Amino acid sequence: MELIPKDHNTILELIGRVENQLxxxxxxxxxxxxLQKFITVWQEVIAPHFxxxxxxxxxxxxxxxxxxxxxxxxxxxxxxxxTHTFRHLIKAFEQKDVPIIISYGIVIxxxxxxxxxxxxxxxxx
Numbered sequence: 001m002e003l004i005p006k007d008h009n010t011i012l013e014l015i016g017r018v019e020n021q022l023x024x025x026x027x028x029x030x031x032x033x034x035l036q037k038f039i040t041v042w043q044e045v046i047a048p049h050f051x052x053x054x055x056x057x058x059x060x061x062x063x064x065x066x067x068x069x070x071x072x073x074x075x076x077x078x079x080x081x082x083t084h085t086f087r088h089l090i091k092a093f094e095q096k097d098v099p100i101i102i103s104y105g106i107v108i109x110x111x112x113x114x115x116x117x118x119x120x121x122x123x124x125x
Contacts (some may be wrong), residue, residue, distance in 0.1 A: 008119075015038075018034050018035065019106065021035070031102075035093060035105065038105075039090065050083070053075070053079075059072075061123050075115065075119065082112065085107060086108060088100075089104040089105060089108060092104055
């Protein structure tokens with residue numbers, strides 16, 4: 001589980017860049033490089049990270065007490081919501097629909113940031 005904090009730092013750094021690009025960009029060409037990197041990081045880091053948390057970290061934490069168990073269930077639900085949102089982002093990316101890319105991109109970046117903050121503050125990871 002030592003990769004979890006490293007993954008969090010990588011993700012936070014990337015979403016900062018992606019958000020800046022989302023706010024500043026007017027065209028798909030301007031968005032494409034950072035968004036493509038975000039998509040790759042999602043597929044290669046974030047999705048496996050979610051799986052590692054759900055199969056390793058979360059079950060251990062859930063056994064600590066009732067409040068932590070409820071938190072773990074909420075975190076898993078957040079994973080599902082973010083994954084669903086990511087699918088919409090991919091669809092918008094494939095269609096080069098800039099307003100929708102910006103919309104979903106900002107939402108998913110905010111969700112990831114808040115999710116990581118919650119894990120770090122409440123689970124100490």
